[in-house]
Amino acid sequence: MDFSVKSGSPEKQRSACIIAGIFEPRRLSIIAEQLDKISEGYISALLRRGELEGKVGQVLLLHHVPNILSERVLLIGCGKERELNERQYKHIIQKIINTLNNTGSMESVCFLTELHVKGRNTYWKVRQAVESSIEALYDFNQLKTNKIELRRPLRKLVFNLSARRELNIGEKAIQHGIxxxxxxxxxxxxxxxxxxxxxxxxxxxxxxxxxxxxxxxxxxxxxxxxxxxxxxxxxxxxxxxxxxxxxxxxxxxxxxxxxxxxxxxxxxxxxxxxxxxxxxxxxxxxxxxxxxxxxxxxxxxxxxxxxxxxxxxxxxxxxxxxxxxxxxxxxxxxxxxxxxxxxxxxxxxxxxxxxxxxxxxxxxxxxxxxxxxxxxxxxxxxxxxxxxxxxxxxxxxxxxxxxxxxxxxxxxxxxxxxxxxxxxxxxxxxxxxxxxxxxxxxxxxxxxxxxxxxxxxxxxxxxxxxxxxxxxxxxxxxxxxxxxxxxxxxxxxxxxxxxxx
Structure with missing residues (x-):
C-alpha cells in the first residue's frame, strides 16, 4: 500500500473516503465539525439520532454526504478527547484499515494524525499509523491453495497534517514506518x-x-x-x-x-x-x-x-x-x-x-x-x-x-x-x-x-x-x-x- 502526507482542508478533498474522528459522547472532532458545517448539519443530526456514540473503535461509514466532494466519509470513535492513548490510537488505525479494505475504498485521506495523543508528536502518529496499517493487512497465505483476493482493496492512504511545515517530518515518518x-x-x-x-x-x-x-x-x-x-x-x-x-x-x-x-x-x-x-x-x-x-x-x-x-x-x-x-x-x-x-x-x-x-x-x-x-x-x-x-x-x-x-x-x-x-x-x-x-x-x-x-x-x-x-x-x-x-x-x-x- 502507498502512503503519503499532505496539508489541506477537508472540504477540498476529492477522494474515495475521508476519515474523521468522533469523541465520546457524540462530540465532533475539529475535522468532523468542518465536515458537519459543509454538509449543513448532516453529521451532527446522525449523532443526535444515536448512530455513533464515539467509543473507541466504533465506525460509521457514510455515502454521498451532502456537499462533500469525497464519495464516502468514515467516522471513527476515538473515546474521550483528552484521554486517547497510544494503544487506542493503534487500535483505531487498524479498525479503519480493516473497514476500508472491505468497502471498495481504494484510496483515502486520513485526518486522525491531527488528534492529540498524550506525549506523542506528528512523527510518532504518522509512523505508528503506517506500521499499524501494514500490520492490519498482514496475512500469511503462502501455503494455502485457495487464496481469497479482494476485488478492490485499499491501495493508498494519505495522512493530512495540520501544518505544511510538518510535511518533511511526516515523509520521514512514512519512510521509517514502511x-x-x-x-x-x-x-x-x-x-x-x-x-x-x-x-x-x-x-x-x-x-x-x-x-x-x-x-x-x-x-x-x-x-x-x-x-x-x-x-x-x-x-x-x-x-x-x-x-x-x-x-x-x-x-x-x-x-x-x-x-x-x-x-x-x-x-x-x-x-x-x-x-x-x-x-x-x-x-x-x-x-x-x-x-x-x-x-x-x-x-x-x-x-x-x-x-x-x-x-x-x-x-x-x-x-x-x-x-x-x-x-x-x-x-x-x-x-x-x-x-x-x-x-x-x-x-x-x-x-x-x-x-x-x-x-x-x-x-x-x-x-x-x-x-x-x-x-x-x-x-x-x-x-x-x-x-x-x-x-x-x-x-x-x-x-x-x-x-x-x-x-x-x-x-x-x-x-x-x-x-x-x-x-x-x-x-x-x-x-x-x-x-x-x-x-x-x-x-x-x-x-x-x-x-x-x-x-x-x-x-x-x-x-x-x-x-x-x-x-x-x-x-x-x-x-x-x-x-x-x-x-x-x-x-x-x-x-x-x-x-x-
Whole structure:
C-alpha cells in the first residue's frame, strides 16, 4: 500500500473516503465539525439520532454526504478527547484499515494524525499509523491453495497534517514506518513458516538473499565443520539429535561514512524445539517452530538497517539449528566445553538456547564490538514474569539498558529491565563443571541471563527475552515480529535521528 502526507482542508478533498474522528459522547472532532458545517448539519443530526456514540473503535461509514466532494466519509470513535492513548490510537488505525479494505475504498485521506495523543508528536502518529496499517493487512497465505483476493482493496492512504511545515517530518515518518513494518512482515513470514520448510538451510538462504539485495551487506555462513574447529561444542551439542545441520549466518552491514566499532545483534534460531531428551509436553508443541523468532528478528532488523542506509556498522548473527531427540542427542548430566573454555553441566536439554548463545557470544569477541545485544525466545519464566505484552531485558551496562528501554517506549514495543545480582549466579553452581545450564525453578529468566553474562565480560551486552512476545497463540496464532520495532528505534537513535522534537 502507498502512503503519503499532505496539508489541506477537508472540504477540498476529492477522494474515495475521508476519515474523521468522533469523541465520546457524540462530540465532533475539529475535522468532523468542518465536515458537519459543509454538509449543513448532516453529521451532527446522525449523532443526535444515536448512530455513533464515539467509543473507541466504533465506525460509521457514510455515502454521498451532502456537499462533500469525497464519495464516502468514515467516522471513527476515538473515546474521550483528552484521554486517547497510544494503544487506542493503534487500535483505531487498524479498525479503519480493516473497514476500508472491505468497502471498495481504494484510496483515502486520513485526518486522525491531527488528534492529540498524550506525549506523542506528528512523527510518532504518522509512523505508528503506517506500521499499524501494514500490520492490519498482514496475512500469511503462502501455503494455502485457495487464496481469497479482494476485488478492490485499499491501495493508498494519505495522512493530512495540520501544518505544511510538518510535511518533511511526516515523509520521514512514512519512510521509517514502511522500512520497519516491512522488516516485521518478512520476519513474521519466516516465523510462520512450518519447520519442515524453515530449517537452518532455509534461514541461511534468506540471509544470503539480503546480500544479493543490498550492496552494503555481506553474508558469511559458518558451517558445522567450522564450528568444530572453533570449539563451539555447546552450540553443536544442541543439534546432535537432528538431521538438519547447524548453520550460523553472519550478516555484516557497513557504511563508508562510519568507522566505528560494530553493534552486534544475535538471534536464537532454533527452527524447532522438541526439548531434546528433556522432551516438552505435546500440548502446543507445534508452536515450537517459533523458537527461531530471535533469528527472524535479526533478519528483519538487518533489512531495516540496509533499507534506511543507516550510517552505523551493524553485524547481525542468525544462530540456526534444531533441537531433536535421538540416540545422538545430548543427555542430562553431560558436560560440554564451550568455545570460551568454560565447562557446562547440562541438567536440562530443553535449556538449549543458552548453550547456542554462549558460544556465539564468545565468537563475536573477534569483531571488537561496541555493543552486543542477543534476542531469544529463551525462557518460559519470562512469560510468567511479564506475560505476553512486555519483553524482558537484562544487561551488564546501565547506559545500554537505559537506551534500550527508551527505544522501547518510543516505539511502543516495550521491554522491562530485570535485575542480575550475585545472588542469582549462585543458583547455577555445579558439582561437576564450571557452571550448570539451569538453576532451580525460581527466577528462571534472570538465571538464564546470568548464565549468558559469564560469556560477555569483554564488552557491553544486553539480553532480550521475547518468549512471551514473539508470537500469539490460539485462534490468532501468528509471529509478531517483536522486538524489531524496538531495536530499529534504538539503531535510529544511535544513527542520530531525533524523533522527539
Amino acid at each position: 522500512a520497519i513494518a516491512t522488516g516485521i512482515k518478512i520476519a513474521k513470514d519466516l516465523g510462520n513458516m512450518p519447520p519442515n520448510i524453515c530449517n537452518s538451510e532455509y534461514l541461511t538462504l534468506q540471509s544470503r538473499k539480503l546480500a544479493e539485495t543490498f550492496e552494503n551487506i555481506n553474508t558469511t555462513i559458518i558451517e558445522e565443520h567450522q564450528m568444530k574447529k572453533l570449539g563451539m561444542n555447546a552450540y553443536l551439542a544442541v543439534s546432535k539429535g537432528s538431521n538438519n545441520k547447524p548453520l550460523m549466518s553472519i550478516i555484516d552491514y557497513k557504511t563508508d561514512s562510519s568507522t566505528s566499532k560494530p553493534i552486534i545483534l544475535i538471534g536464537k534460531g532454533v527452527t524447532f524445539d522438541s526439548g531434546g531428551i528433556s522432551i516438552k509436553p505435546s500440548s502446543g508443541l507445534d508452536e515450537m517452530k517459533y523458537d527461531m523468532c530471535g533469528a527472524a528478528a535479526i533478519y528483519g532488523i538487518m533489512h531495516v538497517v540496509a533499507r534506511l542506509k543507516l550510517p552505523i556498522n551493524v553485524v547481525g548473527i542468525m544462530a540456526n539449528c534444531e533441537n531433536m531427540p535421538d540416540s545422538n542427542s545430548i543427555r542430562p548430566g553431560d558436560v560440554v566445553t564451550t568455545m570460551s573454555g568454560q565447562t557446562v553441566e547440562v541438567l536440562n536439554t530443553d535449556a538449549e538456547g543458552r548453550l547456542i548463545l554462549c558460544d556465539v557470544l564468545t565468537y563475536v569477541e573477534r569483531f571488537e564490538p561496541e555493543i552486543v545485544i542477543d534476542i531469544a525466545t529463551l525462557t518460559g519464566a519470562c512469560v510468567i514474569a511479564l506475560g505476553h505484552h512486555i519483553s524482558g531485558l537484562i544487561s551488564n551496562h546501565n547506559p545500554l539498558a537505559y537506551d534500550l528501554i527508551n527505544a522501547s517506549e518510543q516505539s511502543g514495543d516495550r521491554a522491562w529491565r530485570l535485575p542480575m545480582t550475585d545472588e542469582y549466579h549462585e543458583q547455577l553452581e555445579s558439582n561437576f563443571a564450571d557452571i550448570a545450564n539451569i538453576g532451580d525453578r525460581s527466577a528462571g529468566v534472570i538465571t538464564a541471563a546470568c548464565f549468558l553474562s559469564k560469556f560477555t565480560r569483554k564488552y557491553n551486552w544486553a539480553h532480550i527475552d521475547i518468549a512471551g512476545t514473539a508470537w500469539k497463540s490460539g485462534k490468532n496464532k501468528c509471529c509478531t515480529g517483536r522486538p524489531i520495532a524496538m531495536i530499529s528505534q534504538y539503531l535510529l537513535n544511535r544513527a542520530g535521528f531525533n524523533v522527539d522534537d
